[in-house]
Amino acid sequence: MALALVETANALLAPLRAPSDRDWRGAAAEVRAGFQPGDLIVAAPAWADPLLRLHLGDLIPISVAGRLDAARFGRIWEIAQRGAQAPETEGSRVAQASRHGALTLRRYERPASRVSFDFVAGWSDATVLRVTPGGEVSWCSHLPDRFECPGLPAQSVKAELLEIDTSPHLALATQPAGQATTVIEFAHVPLGRELAVGAGLHNVWLRKAGKGTVKLRVLIQGRPWGQIEAGSLSGWTLRRFDTSALAGQSPSVRFEITVDDPNARTLGFAAEARS
Amino acid sequence: MASTDPIGQATRRRWRRPWIVPLALALAASGWLLAMEGQQGLARDEAQYFRAGERYWGWFETLGEALREGKPGRAFSQTVVDSFWGDNHEHPPLMKTLYGLSWRLFHRCDCVGPKQGLHPIAVHKHRTLPLFPRESTAFRFPTILLAGLGVALVYGFARRWVGPWAAAGAAVLSLAQPHTFFHAQISCFDAPIAVMAVLVALAYWKSLRSPRWGILCGVFYGLALATKHNAWLIPCFLLVHYLWMRRGDLLRLRPPRVPLAFVSMATLGPIILFALWPWLWHAPVARTREWMQRHMQHEHYNFEYLGRNWNLPPPPTQTGRWLLRATFPFVSTAFTVPVTTLVLAAAGTVVLARRRRKGAPTDEPTLISPEPPEPGARASWLRPGADVDLAPGIFLAVQILGPLATLAVPSTPIFGGVKHFLTAMPFLAMVAGVGLAWVTHQAATLVQPSLLRRALPAALAGLLCLPAVAETQRSHPDGLGHYNLLAGGFAGGASLGMNRQFWGYSVLPLLPWIKAHRPPSNRIYWHDVLHDAVMMYVRDGRLPVGIGDLGVGEPLVAQSDLGIVILEKHFAVYEYLHWEAYQTTRPTQVYAHEGVPFVVAYQRGAPPPRQEPLPP
The missing domain is CATH 3.40.50 (Rossmann fold)
Structure with missing residues (x-):
């Protein structure tokens, strides 16, 4: 009977505890007042993100929403409810906090990684080619918005916003060729202490339709440095490769992409050289 | 039907007319749904059934024209039949036909104005009984009426085991579930097949002692087959109960007789399906096969469960994912049915489990009508339960767990949603009704003044149904995204990564x-x-x-x-x-x-x- 009363009371009162539009506007106004270019704004829990963007979406450009990760952001605004904390803010110091009804606004600060090269933003610096198992090389044409490779018209390399693991990722997209290796090479990359690489398969329908596993090999100055495998269930895989031995140098960084079954596979990957 | 309340007090005059309470419950349920449905958006599948229902009505208009012209055979040619009944033929026609008929009868017609071209068939100015301001309400009306019937059936079924207040509580709890309530307003098949499952189960139950109900069981099963393909599973669940009930025969290595209800379902069921589904008429075998294959090889939908998007069967090598997939219907039930209802169902389960255990204290006072074996009776295929206990606990358990277990099989397509095991929910509510009767019985031992004791069943039924009604009202119009107190409501469900909605x-x-x-x-x-x-x-x-x-x-x-x-x-x-x-x-x-x-x-x-x- 006590349970019945508690459940009834909860049914009546819980709707009143949800954040109101006024709460959101109050938190948004405070963010606007203190926002600096380069800040990141996140919602906790993440399902509130559409409401966050309704109020502050003009401060969240596509490049930020589709970020590789949050390492490059030194200041993070978090609008939270129900005691949640965004994963982007873990380990950060709270520099500012306030309540807006059912919402808690916190500004976190932490040392930000300095990105010495963004492989997505610098996509046009790359050289893209296809290599058959027999060693035959075919070059992909550099068009204003993409590289177009021989074969199917859809087979290209392009920086675009992808849906990987049902999240947005601004990444280099490519459809791996069945037999050949797709090579994306950057000749002179100013390296820092680490090379962060994220990869996964784009588009929920393609992930459902295809079966192949895509391999992304990372080579620095021709030496294998690491590998990421992307399948239908692997989501967005983020690896941080230690490049401290090459920090301050500008070697070539080469990404080699192969697949066992190319049907309905679009790989997206992003990378940043960081110090 | 027994007319003594579970506490064993006086017979109540107002319960003597057995149709009054179920009728009142049905009217109240349908009224509640009609009052709310206007806030409920049109579901994707529902919109296709509107279209198909209107087309099916178009065939009846064509038949009428053909009859008036003295050429009735024209309406039965394959070309004409397929031009109307070929629409949405992956689902059987009964509900869509009723939707079309209801639309024709009850919509407010502004059909010849600028909206004339929006219909899937040629329309003219209709004479109608314009009960509803919106055409969609007229389409939805059959589901709403059927949901009311379902509530009444739950009352009638539960009344075999518990008193009127507990049975009324079970009836209310069968509808006062946010996900059930969502489906009970719309022109789809999930609420209707849940009602049909209760109807067939009730007929089967009565057929154990009455051959008349054995015949009716087949008739109702035919209607269930014509409602949705979930009906294929109904005899399987009933068979499990039947074999358990006659386990004595099996232990004696004597196969039990095939009862009339199953014979009736196997014969009348397909005949009624065929009679109601013109699309089958010109190629019954091939098209029945096509219908069955469509659902046996159904694609996996996308569905969010515990933070993952599921759209492929888990690989057998991934044991954790495989097991997690199997938990889906059980966790979904635990997070979507109001918690008080779940607790009452747990109490009812204990009562039913203890009912026949040798040497243990019984809960017979809670159960008013144990329907014992008839003295001297002999079982026959016409009255196959005459000489044995009818095992209501196993019966209810199979009707609840059967649909859930079917959806738990990892290779079963991920259809998504409580709707795919909605047929379990009326029976869960019946078990909750048994729990409510037990709570009432326990509370009565603590109350001395007779006036209070008399008021207790009604007061407890009201109190223990209140949270479910409040949760359901709270959830509207987004019952699909609602999660219960355990999950933390809408926000809690979202944080747990549970599906929020489907059908747009x-x-x-x-x-x-x-x-x-x-x-x-x-x-x-x-x-x-x-x-x-x-x-x-x-x-x-x-x-x-x-x-x-x-x-x-x-x-x-x-x-x-x-x-x-x-x-x-x-x-x-x-x-x-x-x-x-x-x-x-x-x-x-x-x-x-x-x-x-x-x-x-x-x-x-x-x-x-x-x-x-x-x-x-």
């Missing part, structure tokens, strides 16, 4: 805004809102005639100037397509329920947000 119904609250902000180009992208649904919103007067609809497909987002996106986990890609097309991540409208977003709308070139200074 949730756009309804945004329609006035879309109407007001219709772009001059009229290029609107209605994500997951089918053209049939958009047209019905127009016919209902909720959208203007001529409202744009670019159609389905990712490339069309770039051509739009206003777009909506239904927020399901696997639909994220459509939101990103809008970001790229409109070069912004900022929606211009968000529909949220208790702070949980359901739909976002984007406008190309929308003005920047207002920088309103807040009052201090």
Whole structure:
């Protein structure tokens, strides 16, 4: 009977505890007042993100929403409810906090990684080619918005916003060729202490339709440095490769992409050289 | 039917007419649903059934014309039959036919004006009984009436084991579940097949002692087959009970007789299905096979469960994922049925489990009508339960666990949603009714004044149904996104990564805004809102005639100037397509329920947000 009363009371009162539009506007106004270019704004829990963007979406450009990760952001605004904390803010110091009804606004600060090269933003610096198992090389044409490779018209390399693991990722997209290796090479990359690489398969329908596993090999100055495998269930895989031995140098960084079954596979990957 | 209440007190005059209470319950249930359905958006599948229902009605009009012309055979040619009944033939016709008939009878006709071209068949000015202001309500009316019947049936069924107040409580609890309530308002098949499952089960139960009900069981099974393919499983669950009930025969290595109910289901069922489904008439075997194969080889839908998007069967090598998949119907039930109902069902389970255990104290006072074996009776195929205990506990357990277990098999397509085991819910409510009777019985031992003791069953039934009713009312119109007290409501369900919605119904609250902000180009992208649904919103007067609809497909987002996106986990890609097309991540409208977003709308070139200074 006590349970019945508690459940009834909860049914009546819980709707009143949800954040109101006024709460959101109050938190948004405070963010606007203190926002600096380069800040990141996140919602906790993440399902509130559409409401966050309704109020502050003009401060969240596509490049930020589709970020590789949050390492490059030194200041993070978090609008939270129900005691949640965004994963982007873990380990950060709270520099500012306030309540807006059912919402808690916190500004976190932490040392930000300095990105010495963004492989997505610098996509046009790359050289893209296809290599058959027999060693035959075919070059992909550099068009204003993409590289177009021989074969199917859809087979290209392009920086675009992808849906990987049902999240947005601004990444280099490519459809791996069945037999050949797709090579994306950057000749002179100013390296820092680490090379962060994220990869996964784009588009929920393609992930459902295809079966192949895509391999992304990372080579620095021709030496294998690491590998990421992307399948239908692997989501967005983020690896941080230690490049401290090459920090301050500008070697070539080469990404080699192969697949066992190319049907309905679009790989997206992003990378940043960081110090 | 026994007429003594579970506490064993006086017979009540008001319960003597057995049809009054179920009728009142049915009317109250249908009234509640009718009062609420107008806030419920049109579900994707529902919109197709509107269209099919209207087409099926078109065949009856053609038949009428053919009869008037003295050429009735013309309406039965394969070409004519298929031109009407070929629409949406992956589902059987009974409910769609009723939807079409209800629409024809009860809609308010403005059919010859600018909306004339929006119908899937040629229409003229109709003479109707315009009960409802919206055409969609007229389509939905059969489901709503059937849901009322379901509530009455639960009362009647539960009344075999518990007193009137507990049975009435069970009836209320069968509808007062947010997900059930959602489906009970709309022109789909999930609430109707749940009612049919109760109807067939009730007939089977009565057939154990009455051959008349054995015949009726087959008739009802035919109607169930004509409602939805879930009906295929009903005899399996009944068979498990039958074999358990006659386990004595099996132990003696004597196969039990095939009872009339099963013979009836096996013969009358297909005959009635065939008679009701003209699409089968010209190629019954091939088309029945096609219908069955369609559902045996059904694709895996996308469905969010515990933070993952599931759309493929888990690989056998991934044991953890395989096991997690199997928990889906049980966890979903635990998180969607009101908690008080679950606790009552747990109490009822204990009562039913202890009922026949040797040496243990019994709960017989809670159960008023144990229906013991008839003295001297001998079992026959006409009365196969005459000489044995009818085992109500096992009966209810199988009706509940059967549908859940079917959906738990990892290789079963991930259909998604409570709707696919909704047939379990009326029986769960019956067990909760037994629990309510037990609580009443226990409480009665603590209350001395006779006046209070008499009021106790009604008071407890009201009190213990209240949370379920309150939760259901709270959930409306987004019952699919509602999760119970254990999960933490809408927000808790979202945080747990449970599915929020499907079928694109949730756009309804945004329609006035879309109407007001219709772009001059009229290029609107209605994500997951089918053209049939958009047209019905127009016919209902909720959208203007001529409202744009670019159609389905990712490339069309770039051509739009206003777009909506239904927020399901696997639909994220459509939101990103809008970001790229409109070069912004900022929606211009968000529909949220208790702070949980359901739909976002984007406008190309929308003005920047207002920088309103807040009052201090």
